[in-house]
Amino acid sequence: MSLGNLLMIMIGLSGGIAVGSGLVALLTVLDIIPRLAQLTRNQKKMVSLQWSLILGACFFTVIDLLDLKILLPLVHLFIMLFGGIAGIFVGLLAAALTEVLNVLPILSKRLGMKKNLLALLMAMVFGKVFGSLFHWLIFLHP
Amino acid sequence: MSMSNQAFLRLRTKVKINQDVSQIFLEDVAQVVASEDVEKKLKRTLIYVRNEGDGNLLVIDAIRIIRSIGEKFPNLTIQFIGSEETLVEVEATHKKSASKLLLILVWMILFIGSGLAIMNFHTDVSMAEVHQRIFYLLTGEHNNHPYLLQIPYSIGIGIGMIVFFNQIFRKRLNEEPSPLELEMYLYQENIEKYAKAYENKENRRGEHEFR
Numbered sequence: 523m524s525l526g527n528l529l530m531i532m533i534g535l536s537g538g539i540a541v542g543s544g545l546v547a548l549l550t551v552l553d554i555i556p557r558l559a560q561l562t563r564n565q566k567k568m569v570s571l572q573w574s575l576i577l578g579a580c581f582f583t584v585i586d587l588l589d590l591k592i593l594l595p596l597v598h599l600f601i602m603l604f605g606g607i608a609g610i611f612v613g614l615l616a617a618a619l620t621e622v623l624n625v626l627p628i629l630s631k632r633l634g635m636k637k638n639l640l641a642l643l644m645a646m647v648f649g650k651v652f653g654s655l656f657h658w659l660i661f662l663h664p
Numbered sequence: 665m666s667m668s669n670q671a672f673l674r675l676r677t678k679v680k681i682n683q684d685v686s687q688i689f690l691e692d693v694a695q696v697v698a699s700e701d702v703e704k705k706l707k708r709t710l711i712y713v714r715n716e717g718d719g720n721l722l723v724i725d726a727i728r729i730i731r732s733i734g735e736k737f738p739n740l741t742i743q744f745i746g747s748e749e750t751l752v753e754v755e756a757t758h759k760k761s762a763s764k765l766l767l768i769l770v771w772m773i774l775f776i777g778s779g780l781a782i783m784n785f786h787t788d789v790s791m792a793e794v795h796q797r798i799f800y801l802l803t804g805e806h807n808n809h810p811y812l813l814q815i816p817y818s819i820g821i822g823i824g825m826i827v828f829f830n831q832i833f834r835k836r837l838n839e840e841p842s843p844l845e846l847e848m849y850l851y852q853e854n855i856e857k858y859a860k861a862y863e864n865k866e867n868r869r870g871e872h873e874f875r
Contacts, residue, residue, distance in 0.1 A: 557828060585801055597803050598812055605813035609820020616821065617828035623843060627851040629770060638767055645774035647825045653779025654818035657786050
């Protein structure tokens with residue numbers, strides 16, 4: 523193996539480690555995994571949830587970079603399921619961002635809207651859903 | 665030392681009083697334990713009289729209480745247990761209810777703002793290209809508008825946010841507070857901490873006026 527190839531392996535490995543730890547750091551800061559474990563009463567299975575993250579990241583990297591096509595039966599049903607699950611994950615990310623968590627207490631207290639907290643929360647939820655639909659269906663429309 | 669010349673006080677961390685009430689007695693801000701006759705008199709000891717200039721947050725600290733009690737009961741030994749100060753929140757008699765118009769305005773701000781934020785996010789991370797790529801890898805067809813993926817995705821965002829806050833399904837999955845409840849609590853606690861540090865003028869003698 524030439525020195526150039528060896529260097530390439532080094533660069534690839536280093537880049538992968540940096541990106542991988544960055545991903546984990548982001549998810550750790552946002553506390554999404556503990557939140558899901560808490561909601562489903564699976565605190566003892568945290569390690570297995572971590573493995574799901576690691577395997578997911580590796581799997582999708584491999585099929586993306588190697589251009590592997592997975593042609594499943596019932597592909598349209600599967601792709602809808604995939605979209606829904608991906609959306610739930612992004613929704614968790616969006617909700618966990620500290621901006622959202624910090625804005626709501628201040629708004630509700632300053633404006634005397636403690637009772638309307640649920641309504642304000644739903645405004646954000648619907649805003650995200652309709653914003654996303656608008657983006658795909660109208661904004662990017664041919 | 666007998667109970668007759670000892671009193672135990674535990675200051676409440678936070679109390680609310682009505683706007684119409686101007687006199688604050690010891691029983692309003694503290695739990696009192698002493699011998700029976702002393703306890704009764706102690707509870708009705710005037711600690712503070714509010715004046716017009718006071719804001720809606722007051723801090724009553726142990727020193728002020730010792731001063732007030734010391735004048736009336738010179739032989740009494742006072743033992744404080746726990747907190748050294750009480751935050752008094754003055755409540756308006758007619759609580760202003762939030763206006764419907766304001767609520768609608770805030771609702772629209774949050775609705776449009778969070779919609780805009782998700783669009784910015786999608787553009788920022790090139791989500792459209794990622795969706796096209798996933799669609800291609802799964803179906804083997806090129807599609808510039810993989811709606812089949814994107815519509816469930818959009819609905820999923822809403823589901824994910826609701827799951828995180830767990831607000832819709834009020835039935836508790838467990839006793840732990842939700843992230844929003846925690847954040848509300850921390851925000852309230854910070855306000856109280858600030859008030860205790862800055863509303864009490866004795867705590868910052870010689871310091872520059874903060875506000």
